[in-house]
Amino acid sequence: MTAPTWVLATDTALLTTCxxxxxxxxxxxxxxxxxxxxxxxxxxxxxxxxxLWAEPEAxxxxxxxxxxxxxAAADAGVRVLVSTVxxxxxxxxxxxxxxxxxxVVAGAVALSVDGDALVVERSALDGxxxxxxxxxxxxxxxxxxxxxxxxxxxxxxxxxxxxxxxxDLRVVSxxxxxxxxxxxxxxxxxxxGRGVRAKAxxxxxxxxxxxxxxxxxxxxxxxxxxxxxxxxRYIGRSGQHIAxxxxxxxxxxxxxxxxEGVRDAKVVAAINNDPAxxxxxxxxxxxxxxxxxxxxxxxxxxxx
Amino acid sequence: MRVAAVYKWARGVDGxxxxxxxxxxxxxxxxxxxxxDHAVLxxxxxxxxxxxxxxxxxxxxxxxxxxxxxxxxxxxVSVADAPSLTDEAATAEILAAAVTSLGGVDVxxxxxxxEHPGVAVALAGKLGxxxxxxxxxxxxxxxxxxxxxxxxxxxxxxxxATPVVLGVAAEAAExxxxxMKELLAARKxxxxxxxxxxxGLDPVDPVDQRGTRVPEVTAARLFDxxxxxxxxxxxxxxxxxxxLR
Numbered sequence: 001m002t003a004p005t006w007v008l009a010t011d012t013a014l015l016t017t018c019x020x021x022x023x024x025x026x027x028x029x030x031x032x033x034x035x036x037x038x039x040x041x042x043x044x045x046x047x048x049x050x051x052l053w054a055e056p057e058a059x060x061x062x063x064x065x066x067x068x069x070x071x072a073a074a075d076a077g078v079r080v081l082v083s084t085v086x087x088x089x090x091x092x093x094x095x096x097x098x099x100x101x102x103x104v105v106a107g108a109v110a111l112s113v114d115g116d117a118l119v120v121e122r123s124a125l126d127g128x129x130x131x132x133x134x135x136x137x138x139x140x141x142x143x144x145x146x147x148x149x150x151x152x153x154x155x156x157x158x159x160x161x162x163x164x165x166x167x168d169l170r171v172v173s174x175x176x177x178x179x180x181x182x183x184x185x186x187x188x189x190x191x192x193g194r195g196v197r198a199k200a201x202x203x204x205x206x207x208x209x210x211x212x213x214x215x216x217x218x219x220x221x222x223x224x225x226x227x228x229x230x231x232x233r234y235i236g237r238s239g240q241h242i243a244x245x246x247x248x249x250x251x252x253x254x255x256x257x258x259x260e261g262v263r264d265a266k267v268v269a270a271i272n273n274d275p276a277x278x279x280x281x282x283x284x285x286x287x288x289x290x291x292x293x294x295x296x297x298x299x300x301x302x303x304x
Numbered sequence: 305m306r307v308a309a310v311y312k313w314a315r316g317v318d319g320x321x322x323x324x325x326x327x328x329x330x331x332x333x334x335x336x337x338x339x340x341d342h343a344v345l346x347x348x349x350x351x352x353x354x355x356x357x358x359x360x361x362x363x364x365x366x367x368x369x370x371x372x373x374x375x376x377x378x379x380x381v382s383v384a385d386a387p388s389l390t391d392e393a394a395t396a397e398i399l400a401a402a403v404t405s406l407g408g409v410d411v412x413x414x415x416x417x418x419e420h421p422g423v424a425v426a427l428a429g430k431l432g433x434x435x436x437x438x439x440x441x442x443x444x445x446x447x448x449x450x451x452x453x454x455x456x457x458x459x460x461x462x463x464x465a466t467p468v469v470l471g472v473a474a475e476a477a478e479x480x481x482x483x484m485k486e487l488l489a490a491r492k493x494x495x496x497x498x499x500x501x502x503x504g505l506d507p508v509d510p511v512d513q514r515g516t517r518v519p520e521v522t523a524a525r526l527f528d529x530x531x532x533x534x535x536x537x538x539x540x541x542x543x544x545x546x547x548l549r
Contacts (some may be wrong), residue, residue, distance in 0.1 A: 053548035061462055063435065070429070073461035083401035086419050087437035087453065087471065094425025094435060097393055103511050104392040125517070126419065128322045132514040133390060140393070141419050168465035172450065175459045188547070213549050220476050237361070238440050238454050238475035246547040256339065256418050257476060267547045268525065269538060279524075285541050286533045297535035301549075304536070 003079035007031045007048065008069065008096065010062040010088035015046040017145045018082045021297030022048075024111030025080040025118065031068055032161065034092060035061040045153035054161040061171050063091035070099035079139040080111070080118065090142060097140035105133060108141035126256070127280065147264075160169060183233050188214035188246040189265075191235055192222055193258075195251015195272065195291055199228045205250065208295050211302040214248070219258050235261035251291050254279025271295070305357035305444060305466065308403055309348035309377065310414040310427075311341040313395065315388050317419055326517035335365035335388070335417040340415030343474035345375055347442045348413045354444035360409070362402055364395075374490035381406060381496045383503065390511045396426035401503040403431060409467065411449060413442075416471030424471030431507075436462045437471035446486040 005022040009015055009031055022029045032052045040053035052072070054065050073081065073096040081096050083089035085106075089124040097104050098168045109130070117134045121269040124131045125145050183189060190209045197201070202216075209216050216229060223234035235242060237257045243264035250271045252258060259282050262268060270283040280286045287294050312335045319332030348359045357452050361372030361380030369382040386398050387529045414424045416437050428435030438453040453473075455544040464470075482490070500507065525541065542548050 023441075061436075061460075063437075064416065066434070079430040087416070090421055090425045090437055090471075091428070091435045094396075094422065094427070096429075097422075097426055098429030098432075102393065104396070104426045105390070105421070105511060106390040106392065106421050119514070124419070124516075125317050125320050125322060127519065128317075128320075129326060129516045130519050131328075131516045133511050134514050135391075135511045137510045140422070140426075149490055169436065170463045171460060172463045173459075173461040174455075176457055177454070177459050224476070236475070237473055241456065245544060248490055248544075255477070257474065260418070267542065267545050268524075269542065275526070276526070280526060281524070283524040284545075285538055286526045287531075287538050288526055288528040289531050289534060293531040294535060297531040298538065300532070301539040302541075 002027045004076055005029050005080040006073055006078045006096070007083065008034070008083045009039065009043055010034050010079060010092065011086055013086065014084045014143060014145060014147060014241055015043055016148050016150045018084060018143050019160070020148065021045045021108060021111050021141065021143050021145070022082045024113070026113050027079070032092070034065045034069065035089070036242055041155070042160045043148050044158050047151040048156045050156050051158040052156050052161040057166070059270060060166065060172050061169050062088040064166045064169045064190070066092050066095035066167055068161065068166060070095040070125040071164055072161060074099040079138045082108070082143055084246045085142055085144070093140050093142065100138045102138035103135050104140045104141040104142070106142040107144045109145055111141065112239045126282065177232070182216045183217050183240060184242055186215035186242070186244050188212050188242045188248070189217050189242060190248045191216045191217040191219065191228070191252060192249060192250050193219040193252030194221060199226070202228060204292070207299050208250070210246070212246070214246070219252050223268050237261065249279055249283070250295065253277050254282060305351055305355040305410040306408050307348040307351045307357060307359050307409070307411045307413060307527050308362050308406060308409045309359050309361045309372065310399060310412060311344060311372055312337050312363040312365065312369070313399065313414070313423070314338060314417065316421055322518065323394035324518070326513070328516050333336070333388070335363065335367035337371050338409050338415045338417050339473040340472055342509070343440070344413045344415050344472045345377070345384045346371065346540045347439065347470060347472050348411070349376065351411055351442055351444055351449065356360065359375055360406055360539060364398055364408065365400070369495040370487070370493065371491040373493045374486045379496070381498060384497050385499050387507065387508060390513060391509050392420055392422035393426045394507050394509055396423050396430050398505060399423070399427050399505060400430035401505055402498070405503055411466060414469065416473045429468035431467070431469065432470050433467045434464055435469040435471060436464055439470045439472050440475050442470060465501065
């Protein structure tokens with residue numbers, strides 16, 4: 001199986017992970033870097049055979065290049081496409097998948113070849129199961145996985161991608177959100193959800209943040225509906241995306257919108273009185289119990 | 305603008321049971337409203353409101369199509385015999401054919417679902433339209449769609465010419481679900497039903513499932529029992545991980 005494989009990248013997240021996944025197809029691996037030169041250089045160091053670099057015009061988002069990249073993928077006879085879940089990268093994937101008549105499969109964690117078939121293992125049902133899928137056709141994969149270190153060795157050559165048609169998309173504003181709340185760079189974060197019953201109970205939570213030397217954060221309703229914690233401290237899809245060493249969720253159910261904000265945390269621990277709470281499916285550690293009993297016990301245990 | 309709001313186009317994760325041997329049993333096979341569908345409708349209604357336009361609902365499969373009618377949409381179309389497919393491009397192909405058959409659609413708003421992140425972008429590919437994914441809200445400005453999304457620590461507004469597909473991501477749960485009265489009234493309103501044959505489609509899923517298994521690590525290591533014991537066990541585990549001071 002020597003058909004070319006393309007990784008479509010619009011940022012540096014999971015670049016090496018995507019290249020390693022793409023290697024499973026057995027063919028040469030090209031990263032198509034849609035962005036600034038720094039992205040192309042990072043892609044070159046991520047272990048591909050070569051990089052095709054396209055830079056969007058000023059004020060245009062990376063996905064404006066989708067028609068160009070899709071046409072180039074068809075010309076090159078690409079059989080496997082890989083992107084991360086990043087919105088811009090997926091936009092490129094959707095266009096290219098159509099151009100090469102590829103099936104689209106999300107949550108891909110491993111890829112291999114079995115005769116003429118491409119075999120992909122993917123995470124499904126919120127991570128509850130790994131599913132093995134096979135197709136005789138072309139395949140476009142949305143990759144899932146953890147960040148891995150770039151390989152040693154010389155960077156791959158970077159070649160320009162010939163200009164082509166672009167989609168009529170323009171970035172009209174970019175506004176920083178979040179501010180300098182301290183939660184973004186914190187090593188440890190204690191985050192509260194609806195399990196905390198009253199604003200006065202923040203005092204109890206404060207004893208835990210002090211004992212852990214942690215910053216406080218929260219789920220969206222605590223900041224948005226209740227206003228107990230400043231808005232720049234809420235974690236989730238539309239809030240802060242953080243990568244602390246420890247994220248301790250107190251009374252948080254763990255809906256997908258929330259968990260998206262802590263995907264890069266090293267360790268996630270949770271306190272919840274419901275053993276069936278979704279957060280226990282993604283957390284590393286959990287205490288099942290009443291937070292009003294567990295938090296004081298935890299403070300005590302930290303002092304021991 | 306005529307905005308198609310796509311809803312109830314996938315089965316719900318909650319409808320599946322994963323057994324200890326890794327096999328999956330679908331207890332609920334109907335298509336259900338996705339976690340982003342209420343936000344899809346909100347974006348569609350905002351765009352229609354900004355432009356004196358209209359919203360048309362679009363659903364596939366055998367779910368209750370009145371979901372959109374109970375939420376203020378007056379016209380909705382159901383491709384009732386569309387199956388659940390593994391290949392997200394094949395699902396997108398059904399949606400694309402349905403959008404084309406609606407005629408005159410300027411914007412398609414569809415959930416940018418975490419479980420199915422390929423559908424919105426593949427739909428744009430099939431239609432040959434531009435796409436903005438990860439959108440949380442949108443407005444009409446100067447005849448174009450201004451779509452707002454979060455990129456890292458930046459809120460970005462992308463201006464898109466129509467026709468365009470918006471992959472919409474909900475920021476939170478639906479703020480106010482319709483009451484029983486609205487739901488019952490909606491079920492009496494007409495739904496336009498179409499079929500795959502009407503759309504000239506005979507979908508074949510090119511992706512075969514070879515099996516499923518339970519991942520090695522699926523759940524948290526849980527400490528329960530007396531709070532003091534559970535707390536000590538958690539602290540010991542976190543120390544072991546090297547994440548405490």
